[in-house]
Amino acid sequence: MAWDQSLCRQIAGSDFDRLFPNGIRYQTREAGVALFHQGQPFDQVLIIRSGWVLTYKVFQDGQRQIIRFALPGDLIGFEGDDTSGMAYTAEALSDVTLCSFKRSLFYGVCSSSPQMAMNFAAAVTREALAAWNHVGALGQQSAMGRVANLLLDLHRRAVAQCGADGPAVRLPINQIHIADATGLTSVHVCRTLKQMKLERLLEFGKGQLVLLDPERLAEIAQLDPEVELYQPPLAVA
Amino acid sequence: MAWDQSLCRQIAGSDFDRLFPNGIRYQTREAGVALFHQGQPFDQVLIIRSGWVLTYKVFQDGQRQIIRFALPGDLIGFEGDDTSGMAYTAEALSDVTLCSFKRSLFYGVCSSSPQMAMNFAAAVTREALAAWNHVGALGQQSAMGRVANLLLDLHRRAVAQCGADGPAVRLPINQIHIADATGLTSVHVCRTLKQMKLERLLEFGKGQLVLLDPERLAEIAQLDPEVELYQPPLAVA
DNA sequence: CGCCTCGTTGAAGGTGGTCAATTCGAGTGG
DNA sequence: CCACTCGAATTGACCACCTTCAACGAGGCG
Numbered sequence: 001m002a003w004d005q006s007l008c009r010q011i012a013g014s015d016f017d018r019l020f021p022n023g024i025r026y027q028t029r030e031a032g033v034a035l036f037h038q039g040q041p042f043d044q045v046l047i048i049r050s051g052w053v054l055t056y057k058v059f060q061d062g063q064r065q066i067i068r069f070a071l072p073g074d075l076i077g078f079e080g081d082d083t084s085g086m087a088y089t090a091e092a093l094s095d096v097t098l099c100s101f102k103r104s105l106f107y108g109v110c111s112s113s114p115q116m117a118m119n120f121a122a123a124v125t126r127e128a129l130a131a132w133n134h135v136g137a138l139g140q141q142s143a144m145g146r147v148a149n150l151l152l153d154l155h156r157r158a159v160a161q162c163g164a165d166g167p168a169v170r171l172p173i174n175q176i177h178i179a180d181a182t183g184l185t186s187v188h189v190c191r192t193l194k195q196m197k198l199e200r201l202l203e204f205g206k207g208q209l210v211l212l213d214p215e216r217l218a219e220i221a222q223l224d225p226e227v228e229l230y231q232p233p234l235a236v237a
Numbered sequence: 238m239a240w241d242q243s244l245c246r247q248i249a250g251s252d253f254d255r256l257f258p259n260g261i262r263y264q265t266r267e268a269g270v271a272l273f274h275q276g277q278p279f280d281q282v283l284i285i286r287s288g289w290v291l292t293y294k295v296f297q298d299g300q301r302q303i304i305r306f307a308l309p310g311d312l313i314g315f316e317g318d319d320t321s322g323m324a325y326t327a328e329a330l331s332d333v334t335l336c337s338f339k340r341s342l343f344y345g346v347c348s349s350s351p352q353m354a355m356n357f358a359a360a361v362t363r364e365a366l367a368a369w370n371h372v373g374a375l376g377q378q379s380a381m382g383r384v385a386n387l388l389l390d391l392h393r394r395a396v397a398q399c400g401a402d403g404p405a406v407r408l409p410i411n412q413i414h415i416a417d418a419t420g421l422t423s424v425h426v427c428r429t430l431k432q433m434k435l436e437r438l439l440e441f442g443k444g445q446l447v448l449l450d451p452e453r454l455a456e457i458a459q460l461d462p463e464v465e466l467y468q469p470p471l472a473v474a
Numbered sequence: 475c476g477c478c479t480c481g482t483t484g485a486a487g488g489t490g491g492t493c494a495a496t497t498c499g500a501g502t503g504g
Numbered sequence: 505c506c507a508c509t510c511g512a513a514t515t516g517a518c519c520a521c522c523t524t525c526a527a528c529g530a531g532g533c534g
Binding site for chain 4: 475476477478479480481482483484485486487488489490491492493494495496497498499500501502503504
């Protein structure tokens with residue numbers, strides 16, 4: 001199942017041209033470009049087809065909190081209402097290609113296609129689950145636990161996307177991203193990573209992550225073996 | 238729009254008896270009873286009709302993180318898959334009445350009724366939004382900011398539910414709940430509340446919350462005036 | 475080369491945690 | 505009515521994790 005033109009054609013059938021009068025537009029954005037800004041209205045829903053997107057909240061004191069690293073198959077901007085401001089900023093972390101819908105159109109299509117609507121609900125459910133895990137890590141875990149949580153999650157998702165090319169995985173992030181996602185300072189992230197490297201848990205540098213001891217990392221992250229954390233996103237054909 | 242029997246009848250029309258062969262069951266649970274447990278499978282979706290429900294994760298070290306205070310109209314347990322364990326525990330915070338569906342049934346109904354599906358998606362979207370705000374507060378804010386965030390949110394939702402009977406609002410929670418939700422210790426929550434009372438920001442005791450200076454509280458919570466935070470839950474008739 | 479961002483390290487300070495003792499209030503039973 | 509109990513609230517002393525501030529090194533790029 002995929003969030004792409006062929007799926008939409010399949011679902012919509014002969015109604016496709018009525019439902020998508022302008023077809024489905026694909027866009028590309030360069031790394032570092034903002035897709036929309038916190039506090040400003042935005043009337044589209046974005047589906048990531050390739051690349052990584054970052055969402056974060058900015059606070060008055062200039063601090064930012066990274067909410068989510070979004071990968072292909074993930075939905076962005078589904079929660080607005082076209083008039084009030086978005087709750088966060090979204091920014092391309094790498095070069096990305098996106099599939100964009102006017103939100104009203106997207107909702108309309110979902111309302112007339114239960115299959116689309118359930119696809120949508122499933123995507124939002126994944127977001128909620130991920131956010132709850134994030135809340136748990138930020139609320140109850142030490143610096144090392146938070147970093148372990150984040151890197152295990154990113155590793156899992158990156159491997160699911162690209163497959164593992166050996167033990168090393170490429171992540172387009174630096175220590176500052178880790179700091180802003182875990183609620184730590186980059187200084188302390190540096191010290192924590194150094195400690196984790198000393199304990200032969202992982203290596204991280206130059207956008208490369210190697211998990212040396214995934215089992216102990218999972219312990220440190222206090223992952224619950226009973227709970228299946230990972231819900232794969234819909235494939236993007 | 239309501240998540241109740243009359244809505245379901247309305248949506249399902251003459252298919253109601255086919256879609257809900259057992260009708261829709263209402264249940265009541267006493268305060269303190271667990272609705273389901275972290276790590277154990279659970280095959281139902283619950284809609285709260287009255288009362289408060291608490292969801293939280295428990296970690297190996299015994300700490301717990303409160304994920305969500307759920308009020309009437311909120312959905313619980315929508316994210317499982319019937320076989321793997323739930324990601325958190327849900328517990329009645331007060332006496333509650335619930336509307337319960339088998340998850341497979343609920344999904345089936347949504348899949349055959351776009352209106353139900355969009356209702357569902359909207360409910361999950363509210364959960365995700367709330368979780369993102371929670372992430373922001375836990376990641377970037379001081380103890381006072383976290384407490385202000387939580388209490389402003391609970392105040393808003395409680396008033397929306399019950400209306401304000403004067404400046405005081407009844408919340409069925411104590412300082413330990415605040416601590417577990419904000420990632421602080423109850424000792425420090427006590428100190429923080431004392432400080433906030435000294436600064437004439439609010440009063441909290443015996444399940445009563447009074448906001449003395451909502452504007453300054455909103456500043457402390459670093460709420461973004463551009464962003465409309467609150468999305469009302471669906472009414473429960 | 476010069477500039478910039480990111481990473482690294484050290485020293486000092488503060489926010490919040492830990493531990494412990496006391497008080498308070500509600501409930502319970504004598 | 506009064507002890508007794510138990511959980512929650514409160515307070516103090518001490519401590520640790522993480523922050524802040526500052527400096528410096530490494531690498532990329534004009």
